[in-house]
Amino acid sequence: xxxxxxxxxxxxxxxxxxxxxxxxxxxxxxxxxxxxxxxxxxxxxxxxxxxxxxxxxxxxxxxxxxxxxxxxxxxxxxxxxxxxxxxxxxxxxxxxxxxxxxxxxxxxxxxxxxxxxxxxxxxxxxxxxxxxxxxxxxxxxxxxxxxxxxxxxxxxxxxxxxxxxxxxxxxxxxxxxxxxxxxxxxxxxxxxxxxxxxxxxxxxxxxxxxxxxxxxxxxxxxxxxxxxxxxxxxxxxxxxxxxxxxxxxxxxxxxxxxxxxxxxxxxxxxxxxxxxxxxxxxxxxxxxxxxxxxxxxxxxxxxxxxxxxxxxxxxxxxxxxxxxxxxxxxxxxxxxxxxxxxxxxxxxxxxxxxxxxxxxxxxxxxxxxx
Numbered sequence: 377x378x379x380x381x382x383x384x385x386x387x388x389x390x391x392x393x394x395x396x397x398x399x400x401x402x403x404x405x406x407x408x409x410x411x412x413x414x415x416x417x418x419x420x421x422x423x424x425x426x427x428x429x430x431x432x433x434x435x436x437x438x439x440x441x442x443x444x445x446x447x448x449x450x451x452x453x454x455x456x457x458x459x460x461x462x463x464x465x466x467x468x469x470x471x472x473x474x475x476x477x478x479x480x481x482x483x484x485x486x487x488x489x490x491x492x493x494x495x496x497x498x499x500x501x502x503x504x505x506x507x508x509x510x511x512x513x514x515x516x517x518x519x520x521x522x523x524x525x526x527x528x529x530x531x532x533x534x535x536x537x538x539x540x541x542x543x544x545x546x547x548x549x550x551x552x553x554x555x556x557x558x559x560x561x562x563x564x565x566x567x568x569x570x571x572x573x574x575x576x577x578x579x580x581x582x583x584x585x586x587x588x589x590x591x592x593x594x595x596x597x598x599x600x601x602x603x604x605x606x607x608x609x610x611x612x613x614x615x616x617x618x619x620x621x622x623x624x625x626x627x628x629x630x631x632x633x634x635x636x637x638x639x640x641x642x643x644x645x646x647x648x649x650x651x652x653x654x655x656x657x658x659x660x661x662x663x664x665x666x667x668x669x670x671x672x673x674x675x676x677x678x679x680x681x682x683x684x685x686x687x688x689x690x691x692x693x694x695x696x697x698x699x700x701x702x703x704x705x706x707x708x709x710x711x712x713x714x715x716x717x718x719x720x721x722x723x724x725x726x727x728x729x730x731x732x733x734x735x736x737x738x739x740x741x742x743x744x745x746x
């Protein structure tokens with residue numbers, strides 16, 4: 377397709393250990409010379425976003441790999457015998473081990489445990505200490521580069537006192553490790569993060585995708601959005617209690633992605649309808665304040681969304697977002713890289729053009745489980 381003036385945006389959902397899928401997406405985008413102009417993330421998506429925005433393009437994959445190798449270094453063994461049943465048992469053991477002893481470079485269990493601290497003590501609010509994550513972020517991310525705004529970075533969190541969503545954006549303020557950590561401070565596992573006198577938790581408590589923020593922020597330039605979701609809104613009917621728990625988590629954290637997209641399609645249709653109506657109005661109404669206002673807000677930019685959705689393996693369970701074994705990390709990474717490659721060579725993507733209705737959505741890797 378011909379080149380056009382559009383801003384390329386990478387939108388990264390939260391999902392814990394599943395986040396290495398996003399690193400695979402980033403690697404394939406770099407291979408395809410598709411470096412993003414803007415990266416928006418929540419939770420693990422915020423960490424991956426900061427790792428990318430805080431490093432020069434030629435070092436981004438190296439730094440992503442360094443992070444994911446560090447956090448998956450606790451369990452480097454592989455299942456001892458083949459088959460999905462064995463792998464399911466291995467993953468369950470791996471997740472339980474990480475929950476018990478922590479994840480290197482990420483979090484460690486509190487000693488003594490939170491229940492033994494007095495009410496009101498910072499340590500009483502979480503099972504884990506995330507000081508290791510701060511050290512990891514400071515060692516792998518150049519926050520001065522982030523604040524030079526060479527790549528736009530936006531990360532979402534929730535204000536505990538007000539319950540309101542907040543976005544920290546390097547086009548509006550200086551970003552430090554605390555902003556990234558706030559976006560991933562999922563209670564009661566991780567402690568809240570204080571920023572300018574307010575305390576924040578994981579943005580996924582309100583919305584697990586920053587898609588709406590991106591769409592609200594940019595209404596002039598055309599957008600090409602690579603939307604990376606770690607939980608699929610669609611899935612099979614569960615058969616067991618474990619599958620029911622996993623399906624509930626998928627639905628909860630797929631978090632309005634489809635709703636946001638559908639809403640934007642309706643908004644763009646309404647804008648198009650008003651512009652057609654405005655052309656039919658008599659000349660004396662052209663300067664009417666209401667018409668002028670609606671003409672201004674009905675300016676329409678084109679939005680193209682490429683959905684890249686991680687779809688579960690048969691042996692994964694509701695613990696998939698905190699199962700940090702090296703074997704699983706590499707599988708997720710490979711899946712993200714493969715999904716981008718498949719999408720970019722798909723005939724529908726190659727033939728895409730500026731959407732007539734304002735929004736075009738592509739999901740080109742859907743399989744039978746979706």
